[in-house]
Amino acid sequence: MSDRAGHRGAGAGTHAAAIETLFQEAREFPPPPNFAAQANISHPAIYDQASADPEAWWAAEAARLDWYRLWDTILDWDPPFARWFVGGQLNVSVNCLDRHVNAGGGDKIAYYWEGEPGDRKTLTYNDLYTEVNKAANALKELGVRRGDRVAIYMPMIPELPIAMLACARIGAPHTVVFGGFSAEALADRINDSQAKLVITADGGYRRGKASGLKVNVDEAVARTPSVEHVLVVRRTEQDVTMQDGRDLWWHDLVPPQLDWCEPERMESEDMLYLLYTSGTTAKPKGILHTTGGYLTGVASTHRNVFDIKPDDVYWAAADIGWVTGHSYIVYGPLANHTTGLIYEGTPDFPDPSRWWDIIERYGVTILYTAPTAIRAHMKWGPQHAEQHDLSSLRLLGAVGEPINPEAWIWYHEHIGGGRCPIVDTWWQTETGGIMISPLPGLTVTKPGSAAKPLPGVFADVVDDRGEPVPLGEGGYLVLTRPWPSMLRGIYGDPERYKTTYWSKFPGLYFPGDGARRDEDGDYWLMGRVDDVMNVSGHRLSTTEIESALVDDKRVAEAAVVGRADDVTGEAICCFVILKSHVEPSPALGEELRQHVAHKIGPIARPRQLMFTPDLPKTRSGKIMRRLLRDIATGRQLGDTTTLADAGVVESIRDATRAATDDE
């Protein structure tokens, strides 16, 4: 009953037939009657209504926003290019701030913020409105105009959403780069997006230490000719170098600005932001999201999936540097006039009860987090949560990777006190918003299943030829119709957009995940079927890490796979072939792991690195990753460098000898 093998890693084949469904979970949890009675959505007819006329459904959701001008056309679909609410004009910051303030809702708290060292701030909608207007004027003073790109590389401090909303106000698309990425990764993203301005901080707090961010920006902008200025928030007060004429302090530039900045009237299809994500090659993709459809999608799904009420205290414990933060810390919640919570640091600082302390102190009603965090809390034990009163919680959510049933049940019992529905939400950077999820007042949930596509979303599970597979069988997840918050492309690369998402099954969007539907039609996600790993809910490309390894002159070839890990979902394992004159050693292994962390960021630091004389390949030269995964998983290798022993060498050699083109 508690086996989770069928959820993770089982999708790791390239043939639908190889996607096995080993796992059957039979428990069911109907919505508690008192929850169902008060839910925003409590009638199943909503699915049929949306299916009968999806465009009308989405148009009704869009009409909840404030538009300067309504659209002429709901959807212009020229596959695979969609345009939503064409002709409509709106401004995202106005929808997130001005309309609430103008309606008398300015005194409501927009964010409770808590820094890792324990410092606290409360920002009302009025406060946020003033700060955003001033920051928008500051950006203009720095020469940022409508259409210019702005890179944001910040810790989880209030200035981060303020910077994003200021960009949205003046129509300058932002690209937020997660603070855990390296200088090099930052530089690549700045160069791809041609950002003119970088907004950063001196550093941020993580695990009790002040880490540096400005120092990485300095290294990055040395090779990003597009950058004219760097705007720096003082957070940790560590020493930083400020380059005259280029670098400015936020506290010098922003506070004296006027507290009104005329918002730009944006076209529905104007770019709101780029967010880079890993794919199957070494080059990250700039996922492009636009204005009207995106805001419609995130506001609608936030309200419906999280059953948002005016007095909720909602906490998405994610980083704003990932899409979850964009859609469900910033844009969705603010569009819905929600009170949210932002916490800067790690869940175990100063000890593993930090989150539960926060929930009790602020009376958090909704918690949304990743399975990897839930599993970490499981490991630390339920006693930390037990010391706190978590009775304010009424709904729990999960995102980022398949949730295994034990983690689901633990979350339900120890955090939700057995009374809170759990919404397991499937989506991705590209979809912009939640696609497959329970509706908490309606859905009978099953631990490990993301339930059904939301109203207005259409999915299927297909085989190699793109034919739907019968209920109960595994296959590839596809989305069969365009949706408002879908990506509009990969920045600067329409061909890659077509081949990555639309070429495997013509006419169908392929997200890269395996899935099966059970007899009730509920979806069970089975992990990635391509060369993308999911480590702690973060997407990393095996190819990107392989490139970082072969970038070291001593490495001849490298293969990277993810192996199942109890806490992080997957852990990065590297097989490295050295050039003939180089001797393998644990010290060299450590150096190479460090090199990867430096090239991509600490999140990409390999858990395990093994030197090997060979790699198992098919006759056509494709690396047999499945075999490497088996070796990595089966051998329980330590978390460090391993020199290939005879057994591993033998199995790799056997496989190489027996290689066929089947993999």
Ligand code: PRX
């Ligand atoms: O494989 C799926 C997994 O995370 C991928 C998307 O990663 P990213 O773009 O970084 O966005 C993460 C936050 C939305 C998906 O292709 N994934 C995400 N949510 C789930 C999931 N897998 C199973 N169940 C989920 N609820």
